[in-house]
Amino acid sequence: MRIHGKFRELEGKNEKALIAYVCAGDPSFKETKEIVSALIKGGADIVELGLPFSDPVADGPTIQEAAHRALDAGMNPDRYFELAASIDADVPLVCMTYYNLIYKRGIEKFAKDCADSGITGIIVPDLPAEESGELHAACKGNGVDLIFLVTPITDDERMKMILGKTSGFVYIVSRLGVTGARADVASSTGDILSRIHTDVPKAVGFGISGKEQAAEVIAEGADAVIVGSAFVNIIASGENVTERIETLARELKEACQIKD
Template structure:
């Protein structure tokens, strides 16, 4: 099964005048086998893109919920080889994005990691701890093997650095809705609206960090986002371990419904 490129998915959604739902889960949490069912439930619920986390022992951008998920995945035996094997088994047509940190990519070999990610069917790569100025090797490998390299922009990112990111980034722009780490919040920060309004680009703008309800998803879409990214709310359901797939599907449906209402 050929998976869509990220650009193909956004093109499809633009024709329908619809925003994207991007769902994050940790590969291997609670197990490699369980991840396949989790991804299916999210797709059934309306996910347009799946971010599949590759666990790392020192995830500086992640809050407690995703940190613990990474620890569970590592304890269950997730490693680079198993990650790519898992990705190959996922029977989904929508784009899959790998989110990880630079240390495991560098240790494995940058070009080798990107080549195998592309071979497994990954469409894009997010590495939040590598600055755009230091991502030359990674960017070159992504261009060589046809992967989108997705960068993060925070409320504190300077205009000069934003320009550099827009020159090098592709797929979508990951806009961090607030300062701090990942994790569900009750409100949508005013900095989200300010960030969306000051970034002018043809690259789709996706907002993440803190979104967990259909109401919040609608607010972010109304503020001008092309996509809404949700992670910790899904990972918490997986951690609780009760009626996981049904609850994941229901939350995805709620979020997607909110996005559609605001489109």
């Protein structure tokens, strides 16, 4: 399923989307498949399947450690696409990774490998939209969405340019800094949502870890919430992982229901 199709489906149900991130290969190939299944069973509408990189500059310690565990367990781009292709999912899968891995594999090949393995979108946090022409063209040619990020300090002119390039959804970084679970919603969230004028769904991430935060972000006008570190923390604990992943996903998805 393509990302836009999922958002249309949810609109018909009067729901917003839960986008869940996990790092492929953490803690293993087999367990990642089980974790993704638990996320979907719990209600995740889109799964971000991280392709680990040795220097994940946009990620905080939680996801950095997940990437290192995955790399130590043998995850690499070949295994990543094998894993993605083996996931029997009725939700869109999105690759979040860093440009070095895409460039090294070959931009056209990477986009084609995404399409062939069931990956429907790519997020590249260290690739400026101004320098994305080649990857943008490769993604468009292979039917893969290229998703860009905006932050609280993105000025209006640059935001307009980014919104003209992004597809699938726009990734709204709710606070400055790196990823990681927080206890509150950034005060800048409502402001940045009010500045974004686009038909592309607006997904808010960085710091959301619980049901109350997710509900607050949805109430501010988001079309989706993105949750990563809270799931990765469960994986890192090694305790009742799939059960707890499913429970958290279900709680977060409840916050995405629109109340009359």
